[in-house]
Amino acid sequence: MTPEFLKQHIQRNNSNNSIHSNQHTTTNYNNDNDSSRLSASLTSATTPPLTQAHNASLYMTRNDANSIGGYTPPESPAPPATPPPPRTPTLNAHVRSRILGEAALAQMPKATPTPPSTAGDIIGSVLGDFGIWQLRSVLILFLCKLPASWFMACIIYTAPEIKPPTQYHCDAAELTANQSVTANQCYVVNWSASVASNGTSTGAMLSQQPCTQFVYEDNFYSFIMQYNLVCLREIFVAWTQYWHLFGVLVGGVIGTKAMLKLSPRTVYIIGAVLQIILGVVTGYSTDLTMHCIFRCLAAIGCAMMFTSAQAIFVDITGGRYRTGVIILYDTFWSLGVILLPGISSFFNNWSQLYLGITFPTVILLFLLQWTPESPRWLLKNGNEHDVYRVERMIRKAVDINERTFLIPDDFRQQIEKLRETLRSQKPPATWLQLWRGPRAKHYMLAAHVALACYIVNYMGMLLNLRSFGRDYRVPNTIAMGVAEIVGCFIALHFAMKQGKKKFVYAGCFNIVAGLIGCLGWTFTHANLNPDFKVILWMIIALVPKVSVSCAQSLMQGCMAEVMPAHKKQPFAxxxxxxxxxxxxxxxxxxxxxKTDVALSLTFFAVLTVIGGISTCLLQPPRQKNTANLTLSEALGSDEANKKERSPLTATVWTVEGDTNNTRL
Incomplete structure (x- = not known):
């Protein structure tokens, strides 16, 4: 064995041992110092030729081979390699360093298996804007709109309009020989002479008095029959409806103020229980005054339900989905209007109909196990145990949404941090502060007038179905409900596709629809078939109904955009x-x-036009392009650079990591 052969054999064994040891050595990276890690990966080393022959691939550079073995000969320290040129322009790096600071850039979060801890909203980041859990919760909460619409619109079926003398007439059993009844069956006339069998008298009329006893000829025992709400007492039908709407007003205020102390889910349950109990009592009240009182209290329960339900689904959704859910909230109200004729067909008594629209609310109580609580309300107003409740609820929701991989290791700590953030928030603005600020008075007046016109129109046109006659109630009610749903989806389109012009589109839509609604006078005295005339009236009424439903839903979902964050809730x-x-x-x-059917339709059409004009005034002003001004401030340039410049000479911002993706 020659000395040359022994020398080559020893050198080959040493190189194999170095490769074997390098393959089993774990490289420890310091996550807290990425600069040393980066410099190590870019350090050039001299690798023995034999090692390169055995270990280096044709597709590996010298640094790649070095990163595998990590071998550095002790006799010659490796000179530092020249770092690759930055991928971002010098101007962009300079601006970022001036804005963020080098210390802030060095402390950016590192890549970890779990999402990094952020100071933002951990609930929204792990739960997402919308998912299967939110969809299930929203659909359950939307169901409270069904009984709310039934209690409001039930007057169309509990008190259908009846006409004399075919459906009712004054009871003439106790009339004397010199008394008669007027043609409208409302008065008893006293004559100086006896009255003939045909109702005429040769004597002079001495006096007349209202009829107090009536005979009804109808298969449905209505609310009107129970309390004799005909002739002069017909106004009490509107009076009972007034007390229901007053209950909605009071219930909305009570529900909003109650949620300062009680959780939205608790307010929701209280409203449901009140609605069930008071709905039954309202249906069996024998006195008109007590009926009005209990109907008002039942409406308070309805308002508490849909007010607290909205607070819940607004809290668990986010982004564009939150806006869409608010806009589509009224679709279930319209669905209730469509279902009301079918429910009323099962009953021939107004008291039974009240039971029919009351007991479906019991189903909502069974669905409470899937009805969520408002997580942020619990964090802000609850105790330590509520933090655990929120964590458990969010973990279940995230599991249903299949987003468990987004839950960080310090999830509980981030929830507690969010709790501190919510409790330290700026208090909402007072009512007087809503009038202060740029264009604040303009927005306040426009929004108040617009929504007032829309809500009066929205409810009033539905109640106006009674003026078209009881024979057309079913198709007219269904048509109104469908028109409301169409309007909601048009509002959704405006909100999602038209951007800042959505209020202008909705306002112009209402102006045109209101002008169409004023056309009812063109044929009100025309000699037309009664059925055809009702169809024309309904067509003219449906166009404003669609536009009003569109604008009302759009305003409820988007009107707070014109106000700062701390003014949104008190503004709405x-x-x-x-x-x-x-x-x-x-x-x-x-x-x-009573004067003319076209008169009430025209009044609502005028309200539609006024609301449309006010909605157009909600358009926010155009904002100047301040991109160049901001860039000049970041670079510390003089006042001359802050002037408006042409877009052709504007500085180009380059997106880091993609030099081809640029924008002005």
Whole structure:
């Protein structure tokens, strides 16, 4: 064995041992110092030729081979390699360093198996804007709109309009020989001479007095029959509806204020229980005064339910989905209107109908096990145990949404941090502060007038179905419900596709629809078939109904965009409460039908036009392009650079990591 052969054999064994040891050595990286890790990966080393022959691939560079073995000969320290040129322009790096600071750039979160801890909303980040859990919860909460619509619109079926003398007439059993009844069956006339069998008398009329006893000829025992609400007492039908709307007004205020101390889910349960109990009592009340009182209290329960339900689904959704859910909230109200004719067909007594629209609320109590609580309300107003409740609820929800991989290791700590953030938030603005600020008075007046017109129109046109006659109730009610649903989806389109122009589109839509609604006078005295005339009236009424439903849903979902964050909630509360105050006039507007059916339709059409004009005024002003101004401030340039410049000479911002993706 020659000395040359022994020398080569020893050198080969040493190189194999170094490769074997390098393959079993774990490289420890310091996550807290990425600069050393980066410099180590970019350090050039001299690898023995034999090692390169055995271990280096054709597709590996010298640094790649070194990163596998980690071998550095002790006799020659490796010179530092030249770092690769930055992928971002010098200007972009300079601006970022001036804005963020080098210390902030060095402390950016590192990549970890779990999402990094952020100071933002941990509930929204792990739960997502919308998922299967939110969909299930929203659908359950939407169901409270069904009994709310039934209690409001049931007057169409519990008190259908009846006409003399075919459906009722004054009881003439106790009339004397010199007394007769007027043609409208409302008065008893006293004559100086006896009355003939045909109702005429040769004597002079001495006096007349209202008829107090009536005979009804109808298969359905209505609310009107129970309390004799005909002739002069017909106004009490509108009076009972007034008390229901007053209950909605009071219930909305009570529900909102109660949620300062009670959780939204608790308010929801209280409203449901009140509605069930008081709905039954209302149906069996024998006195008109007690009926009005209990109907008002039942409406308070309805308002507490849909007010707290909205607070819950607004809290568990986010982004564009939250806006869409608020806009589509009224679709279940319209669905209830569509279902009301079918429910009423099973009963021939108004008291039984009240039971029929009351007991479905019991189903909502069984669904409480899937009805969520407002997580952020619990964190802000609850105790330590509520933090555990929120964590458990969010973990279950995230599991249903299949997003468990987003839950960080410090999830509980981040929830507690969110709790501290919510408790340290700026308090909501007062009502007087809503009027202060740029264009604040403009937005306040426009929003209050617009929503007041829409809500009065929305409820009033539905109640106005009684003026078209009881024979057309079913198709007209269904048509109104379908029109409301169509309007909600048009509002959703405006909100999602039209951006800042959505209020202008909705306002112009209502102006045109209101002008169409005024066309009812063109054929009100025309000699047309009665059925055809009702069809024309309904077509003219449906166009404003669609536009009003669109604008009302759009405003409820988007009107707070014109206000700062701390003014959004009191602004919405003020606008809705003001609109519900004016809603109290809707039942009495329908009394204009006594003069002419077209008169009440025209009144609602004028309200539609006024609301459309006010909605157009909600358009936010155009904002100047301040991108160049902001860039000049970041670079510390002089005042001359802050002037408006042409987009062709504007600085180009480059997205880091993709030099081809640029924007002005």
């Amino acid at each position: 509360f003020s606008v809705v409460t003001f609109a519900r105050i004016w809603l109290l006039s809707a039942p009495f507007i329908n009394l204009l039908k």
